[in-house]
Amino acid sequence: MIRLGVPSKGRLMEQSFDWFAARGLRLSRAGSDRDYAGRVEGVEGVSLVLLSAGEIPRELAAGRIELGVTGTDLVREKLAGWRDVVTEVAPMGFGHADLILAVPECWRDCRDLDDFAAIARDFRAEHGFRLRIATKYHRLVRAWLSAHEVADYQLVDSQGATEGTIANQTAEAIADITSSGETLRANNLRILDEEPILRSQATLFASRGAMGPQMQALLRQLGLGA
Helix, strand or coil: CEEEEEECCHHHHHHHHHHHHCCCCEEEECCCCCCCEEEEECCCCEEEEEECCCCHHHHHHHCCCCEEEEEHHHHHHHCCCHHHCEEEEEECCCCCEEEEEEEECCCCCCCCHHHHHHHHHHHHHHHCCCEEEEECCHHHHHHHHHHCCCCCEEEEECCCCHHHCCCCCCCCEEEEEECCCHHHHHCCEEECCCCCCEEECEEEEEEHHHCCHHHHHHHHHCCCCC
16 A cells, blocks of 8 residues: 655645646545545555645655655755655646745845855854854755855744744844745845745655555556656
8 A cells, every 4th residue: 555645734735636636546635624534536555644744754754655745845854865765756836935045125235145145254253143044944054055155154943934033133034935925025025136045846755665566556557657
């Protein structure tokens, strides 16, 4: 039996159900909106597990599910050496969002990473501690800043309402996921003129340990395999 993990609520769940239905695999919730059991029709040998998108990378890595729908940002953030753990089966064409670095709108001289690096150096010299970037994407942000040789900063953890950390004076900049940028603008924040740290979307992943004949047959049945 192949266990398929799908986001348990909201637009991501609905779009995932539609995506699979278009490929002959009909998914549905078994009971009420508070019931996390699911039904599968149209393909034999598959069971549905409803989870939060953030749990799915962990469950894939642990082998408790064999297939899962989640964001590329979550897999790359939560799974070190993710390519050794999961296989990216197919981008799904929805759930698009960018992981970006944003600064206060009033930092008018801060347009790109070179400006940001200079401000970070000056901030440390003036205040005696490193400029703080609020984020929940520690692995991705640290790797990106290191690749661009930005060093004078510290990451502070933010698991929610990250845009408010600057107004609350717990950070000077943020790195967060955004789809339209409206929330950033409402909080007087501006995205740096750089390529995003990561362009993310909902993606179907498979556990590498599950890539046997049964999985290959299922993927072919869904039109996803050779």
